[in-house]
Amino acid sequence: MSGPFRVAxxxxxxxxxxxxxxxxxxxxxxxxxxxxxxxxxxxxxxxxAAQVADIDxxxxxxxxxxxxxxxxxxxxxxxxxxxxxxDTVDVEALTEAGVVLxxxxxxxxxxxxxxxxxxxxxxxxxxxxxxxxxxxxxxxFARRGDHMGVGLVGRTLGSVGxxxxxxxxxxxxxxxxxxxxxxxxxxxxxxxAELGVELVGLEDVFRRGDFVSISCPLTPETRHLVNAERxxxxxxxxxxxxxxxxxxxxxxxxxxxxxxxxxxxxGLDVLEQEPPDPADPILTLDNVILAPHALCWTDQCxxxxxxxxxxxxxxxxxxxxxxxxxxxxxxxxxxWKRRMEDYRRRFGD
Ligand SMILES: NC(=O)c1ccc[n+]([C@@H]2O[C@H](COP(=O)([O-])OP(=O)(O)OC[C@H]3O[C@@H](n4cnc5c(N)ncnc54)[C@H](O)[C@@H]3O)[C@@H](O)[C@H]2O)c1
Numbered sequence: 518m519s520g521p522f523r524v525a526x527x528x529x530x531x532x533x534x535x536x537x538x539x540x541x542x543x544x545x546x547x548x549x550x551x552x553x554x555x556x557x558x559x560x561x562x563x564x565x566a567a568q569v570a571d572i573d574x575x576x577x578x579x580x581x582x583x584x585x586x587x588x589x590x591x592x593x594x595x596x597x598x599x600x601x602x603x604d605t606v607d608v609e610a611l612t613e614a615g616v617v618l619x620x621x622x623x624x625x626x627x628x629x630x631x632x633x634x635x636x637x638x639x640x641x642x643x644x645x646x647x648x649x650x651x652x653x654x655x656x657x658f659a660r661r662g663d664h665m666g667v668g669l670v671g672r673t674l675g676s677v678g679x680x681x682x683x684x685x686x687x688x689x690x691x692x693x694x695x696x697x698x699x700x701x702x703x704x705x706x707x708x709x710a711e712l713g714v715e716l717v718g719l720e721d722v723f724r725r726g727d728f729v730s731i732s733c734p735l736t737p738e739t740r741h742l743v744n745a746e747r748x749x750x751x752x753x754x755x756x757x758x759x760x761x762x763x764x765x766x767x768x769x770x771x772x773x774x775x776x777x778x779x780x781x782x783x784g785l786d787v788l789e790q791e792p793p794d795p796a797d798p799i800l801t802l803d804n805v806i807l808a809p810h811a812l813c814w815t816d817q818c819x820x821x822x823x824x825x826x827x828x829x830x831x832x833x834x835x836x837x838x839x840x841x842x843x844x845x846x847x848x849x850x851x852x853w854k855r856r857m858e859d860y861r862r863r864f865g866d
Contacts, residue, residue: 518592518859521554522834525572527580528560530599538578541816542599542823550831552864569593574830577606584610594856595833597826601625601681602762603843604735612844615852619829619839622681624821625813629760630685632812633730636758636784637674639806641667641728646803667727667754667781670694675726677742678733678761679704679714686730687712698725701733723750728758735762745770751780760812763789772799786812836861 524547530538537544547555558568563581566588574595575582582596584607596611597619611618639645643664650657650664672695676683679699687697697714700722709716719742722729729751733739743757743766751757757780759766768789774780782804790797791810799805829839836857838848847853 519863522552522573522860522864523571524553524555524574524576524830525569526555526557526576527564527578528558529562529578529580530576531557531560539819539823541819543820544823544827546824546827547830550834553831553834566591574833576826576830579605581605582611583607587611587614587616594853594860595619595830595839597621597829597839599822599826602734604762608844612847615847615850615856617833617839617847617853618843619826620841620843621822621825621829622841624818624823624825626681626685628813628815628818628821629682629732630689632786632808633682633686633732633758633760634689635812636760636786636806636808637669637728637730637756640756640758640782640784641669645806671696672727673698673725675699675717675722675729676714677701677719677722677729677731679709679712679716680732682760683730683732684708684712686732687714698722720747720750723747724752726755727752728756730758731761731765733761733765735765739765741765741767743767743771745773748774748780753779754781756781757783758785759783760786763787763791768799772802775799775802775804778804782806784808786810833857834860834864835866836864837866 532538547553561568561580563583564586566586569575570588570591572593574597575593576597576599578599587610593616595617596606598606601620601622603618603620606618608618643666646664650661674690674695674697676686676699679701683699698717699709699714700717700719704716706716731743745767748770771783775783784806786808787810793800832839842848
């Protein structure tokens with residue numbers, strides 16, 4: 518093989534006028550990298566196979582990359598997701614095709630953990646209602662005693678998932694003097710102990726948590742993991758926070774629980790349907806804080822994800838493994854090793 522290392526960005530990185538959707542994603546290191554040719558794909562969902570036929574690496578935002586996106590005679594080596602969720606990617610198809618899937622946990626770890634803290638503090642501090650009261654003048658001030666907040670000291674924070682983001686959440690909240698519990702079937706027990714987190718059964722997180730935060734991936738096993746039965750275990754004073762993926766929560770069940778004021782409230786950065794149906798009753802509730810799957814979106818989050826993806830792309834161009842690979846078995850295949858040798862020969866290590 519000869520010629521440049523061709524890198525494509527999915528079309529959703531650009532606005533219809535061609536300007537970047539996220540200017541904090543610095544593409545200069547890619548544009549200036551010797552041997553790299555960078556292109557933007559036309560917007561398409563899913564990505565079409567013909568679009569990536571002559572591409573070595575794809576940086577993928579929200580468009581779906583399915584089995585049908587793989588070109589049978591293509592040369593794609595890497596799909597670098599901009600973020601860590603990859604429920605929009607057919608991992609099995611990529612693995613069969615010998616294509617590596619990389620993600621950017623370093624970019625989202627702090628920003629998403631901060632967004633959980635934001636929801637926790639806004640819910641317990643009654644921020645939304647107090648904002649409204651302050652704008653109402655004397656009538657609002659007169660009612661401020663009706664909206665007492667909830668202190669955090671000694672209260673129990675439970676997390677479903679203690680991975681990249683879940684662990685960072687506990688790190689950030691260390692000075693708040695709370696009790697920490699978590700459920701994660703694949704938990705690193707040593708890390709949990711270091712963070713002062715007691716590992717418990719799934720039901721115990723719901724039973725014992727004053728605040729239950731969801732930080733597990735969306736998989737067939739976790740779809741509707743937060744269901745009516747588990748919500749029924751929660752204390753009437755407890756709050757649910759979900760920043761993972763909407764379908765991890767059975768939203769109809771949660772809506773019923775919130776309508777009946779069976780729990781104190783919820784903070785949701787993600788919904789089962791995004792954007793939601795305008796008639797979705799969850800939009801009318803005053804005991805839930807909503808965000809449009811964007812609470813972690815900061816300049817630093819986008820810069821961090823972008824830098825991690827650019828690094829993954831340049832690593833592969835030089836025949837090195839990207840730092841965080843989802844489908845690691847690909848790395849051990851002869852086909853992959855040959856490709857890496859070829860890239861090293863052409864672009865140096
Ligand atoms: N709201 C956003 O904008 C946003 C941004 C980034 C990530 N996310 C979501 O957050 C999720 C977590 O991200 P991460 O970087 O911490 O991923 P991660 O893979 O590092 O951690 C996820 C943890 O969940 C655990 N887990 C898997 N199945 C579980 C189960 N059945 N019960 C409990 N735990 C389970 C895993 O063992 C792992 O430790 C992502 O999958 C993504 O969907 C959302």
